[in-house]
Amino acid sequence: MEWTSFDTWIVVTGALSAAACALLGNYLVLRKLSMMGDAISHAVLPGLALAFIITGSRDSLPMLVGATAIGVLTAFLVQALFRLSELEKGATMGVIFTTFFALGLILIRQAADHVDLDPSCVLYGAIELTPLDVYELMGMEIPRAALTNLGMLAVNLLFVGLFYKELKITSFDPALATTLGINATFLHYALMTLVAATTVAAFESVGSILVIAMLIVPAATAHLLTDRLGAMLVISVLIAALSALLGHLGAITVPTWFGFTDTSTAGMMGVATGLIFLVTFLLAPRYGVVSRVLRQWQLSLKIVADDVLGFLYRYEELKQPQSPPVQAGDLQKALKAGGSLWPALWQLKRRGAIRQTADDVLPTETGLAQGARLVRSHRLWESYLCDALQMCPTDVHALAHDLEHFTDASMSEALARQSGDPNIDPHERQIPPLPK
Amino acid sequence: MRQRSTVGGAYLLTLLLAPALAWAADAHDHGLDWPSLMDFLRVLTLQDYNTRVVIIGTSLLGLAAGLIGTFLLLRKRALLSDTLSHATLPGIALTFIIVSALGGDGKNLLFLIGGAALFALLGTGSVILIQRFSRLKDDAALGIVLSVYFGLGIALLGLATRMNTGNAAGLSAFIYGKTASMLLFDALLIAWTALAAAICSLLFYKEFTLISFDASYAAGQGWPVVRLDFVMMTLAVVVTVVGLQAVGLILVVALLIIPPAAARFWTYRLRPMLLLSALFGALSCYLGATMSALMAKLPAGAVIVLTAGAIFVISLLFGSARGLLRILLERRAMARKIGRENLLRSFFELTEADLAGAAIRLDDLLKQRAWSPGQLDRLVSLADREGLLNRAADGTLRLTERGIQTATRVVRNHRLWEAYLITHADIATSQVDWGADEIEHILDGEIVRELERLLPEADQPAMPASPHALTPAAEME
Amino acid sequence: MATPQPQRDALVQDTPLWIHDLTVAYHRKPVLWDVNLSLPEGQLVAVVGPNGAGKSTLIKAVQGLVPRASGAISVFGKPYEEQRHLVGYVPQRESVDWDFPVNALDVVTMGLYRQIGWCRPVNRRHKAQAMAALEKVGMTPYAHRQISHLSGGQQQRVFLARALVQDAQLYLMDEPFVGVDVATERAIVALLKDLKAAGKTCIVVHHDLQTVPTYFDHVVLLNMRVVEAGPTDAVFTEENLRKTYGGKLTLLSDALFEYSKNPQLPRGRKGGQP
């Protein structure tokens, strides 16, 4: 592999267009309009084709303006059709963008005789060729595409910076925004206009269809990583730029492993951002699959451990002097906890709540106190459900059994107060007093 | 009966549309060789065996897509088909690479379709996983899978075009569709598969209806919703992958979305909707394939989608159930009706004792309700034209004989509705209907008589008093 | 008597909310029909009626969020559009996406956006103002929590704090008491009392008939039409309730309905306060 200034410019161009897309994409994701990005990026095709046919070139302002106009028209038609027809929004988009795209295809085919425009080049761009078309700027040769995308990024940054607060409120609660006198419709169309313009500006580098990858995936990834809007914007832009770098690297290295020279950079950018998403989806600290599963497991362990303590306490209550100590097997039979019992016992031992000798499970002083607290919550709940809510004779035991694990000390005392500090539960059993 | 005339009307309209479309294609197609009339007739009437199979196959595809798309639309999954069609691209490219590398024919349709279907299912699975295991909403899940799979597809396609063995050029037919280049075998495959998918979707008619309308209820009734969903999605995948060659992967979704969306404007019921949707789908495909057979340069998929789009626009405007024209007319009629009734009621309230004798000034009416002078003037003119009242030279208004009758009826209706709302508060709100001229059209005669008895002035059944004390004219004086 | 029969123009009243002849319809179905209301200033007003009676629609129609077929509405004597700054709105909780990347403080600050003005950033003073409102509803410890990590009651309190910083004269609240815990219910009641003491008018859509007489001064009984409106002790009668809810109404069925919406969250008020 040989890295040249060509490669640098490809990465820079890709990163700029990806960043411009990702910035706006945050708002599409948060407004549940992700597929609007898809619709617009498909629908600009006839605009591009028309402008191209009329002006005969690919790098003109008319092209940008014409295609952007069609993109905004798409957004407008989707909204109008949605209002008028009671069709679901997805179907509305589907109807409109496919029709526009079909129109674009026919236009391109018509034009193919006179001008050199290939639908593939619109669909998946030709970022590898962008460094060839340069613009002289202060003695530096800069690819025109990089400049276009830089301009777009600047416009988007300005928009988001200026209207940060307004975008936030109209995305979160458009009804409130309206009552506060902030025009949600205006901001919607301003956003759609910029999405269309960004799509058009980026079509040459990433291609009009891969634009949607850059609009949606970095923003969705960032949404899994943070709970702050500002952070989400920054992270999504970084991910977009990283995808451009990794995408190009992948395009020129991965194929060599299989005996090819290289492949489409735009396509690999999509793959790279997809991989970043996948890793985040699995490993994100708070919202990743792994941490969710772990948390769930911890919760179920805590419940088993609670049940063990409750069982030991109740056993202690009923125990005759000559009763044998509880055995792990008894616990298994009573609690039906399956494989979770062993790690739960291990946890309890480490907490110093139980002692284990051979197969016997003996509660310690602290263990008994904790068990008492649990049983107290349980029986308070039963009394409360029965007396205050008149839910007896339905099975209050099961409900109480679930609730006891989520009842902390203050809630349990509030319960006691609400039900008049009972010391006997509906099943005539002693409610343990508050342990010291 | 009415339903049948609806269907018939739709059918006629679309038949009328066909020549118009052909003409339109002609108009912007001047760059192409417009086929001779003989060619045209020969293709349209399916004389040539090869063309016949291609056209029939594609039409069957449209039919199947129309049926399955209806269920997808009702299940609110329209755009899922977009995602799964984009997700087929890596399947196609990868199959091509592997088969070519192994020395086979990379463009063997069976292999390609198999690869496409596999990735479409993978894509659907990914969407479901993202929906299930992350906080992202459905739209983001669709967008992520669509774009990432498509990106992968393009990267793989890049490899395919750089291969020495095999010729990847024809693969683009899968992206844009090209019926003209279809082999006889391909067309037969499409025809039989589409037919099988259509029959399958009809076999599951009852089950699909159930899960489309209320999946949670179906689950509660013990239906295997997840498995039925899987069958539905598999049928969608089948239609998508066999449609790739005919319409292209970006546009095949249109076959699943547009015909059912168009059919919806003609009916509120499922059976006619399925029928119409299948018809629209088949017709679009028939026209598209014909056009493409005649003019090799026209991308078939695009023509098919544009035809479907035209049918959609016509349905949107003129649909007999939810068409805009009908809704607009209904809404206008309703606004007029409300206006007229408000006017007559105000008359009544002002002159309750003496409807015939009293002459009313516009000013008095104006105070009666929240209408602007312009609005009121328009209402009065309208009522004048309808012969409900007379406007004297000095501007005073007087009800005509018909006006008095109508006013009496309107007020009676209104007061009975009020009484009904109070006496039957638990069910009444769902029954109040402004479309009805007489309360008897909605409510049982027995109930109406009972209501009349309840009203204070029951001895005047034609003119019950309002249960609310609202005789403002008297009160204000 | 029910509502005074108003007379246009001359009769537009300076009351916090005056509704004349309001009709709202979806297609052929009226949802609100000839609604006439005039609400007194500085009172706590409950809007009560069965499900689907049009209570939410009424609140939305006042703010122009649903189109009206006929009628006039004025807020403190002028059309709503001119008086927006005087109206604070607490929507139903389901109406927003709780996964949105904002914390409680951000949401409350949103209530200040009109004051801050277009394009200007939120500064420290605004944040302090929002914190003060959060403190009033007892939410200071949760100010920096992402909103999906708050309980239902806490979310409701955030909404209330947001309405509070709007510093409105008229508050419209759509079912603030639904699905909240006892602590939140107390906080809301205390807040309503504070608002009343400050001379504000609160119009609250309320579901729990049992608490109406203790919490509210004024009642509007709504079931597509206004059945009756007036001071609670005069209007909130068995007879009027039957006219609103129908003969089969029992307080129990209402309570059961609420419980069915939220079976896993037993709340003190369901069985009455001990």
Ligand SMILES: Nc1ncnc2c1ncn2[C@@H]1O[C@H](COP(=O)(O)OP(=O)(O)O)[C@@H](O)[C@H]1O
């Ligand atoms: N957007 C809408 N389209 C059609 N019907 C609606 C719409 N919103 C509300 N409705 C209908 O209007 C009636 C009143 O609704 P709503 O004001 O939400 O009632 P409430 O808040 O009193 O329970 C209901 O019957 C409901 O079905």
Ligand SMILES: [Mg+2]
């Ligand atoms: Mg409501």
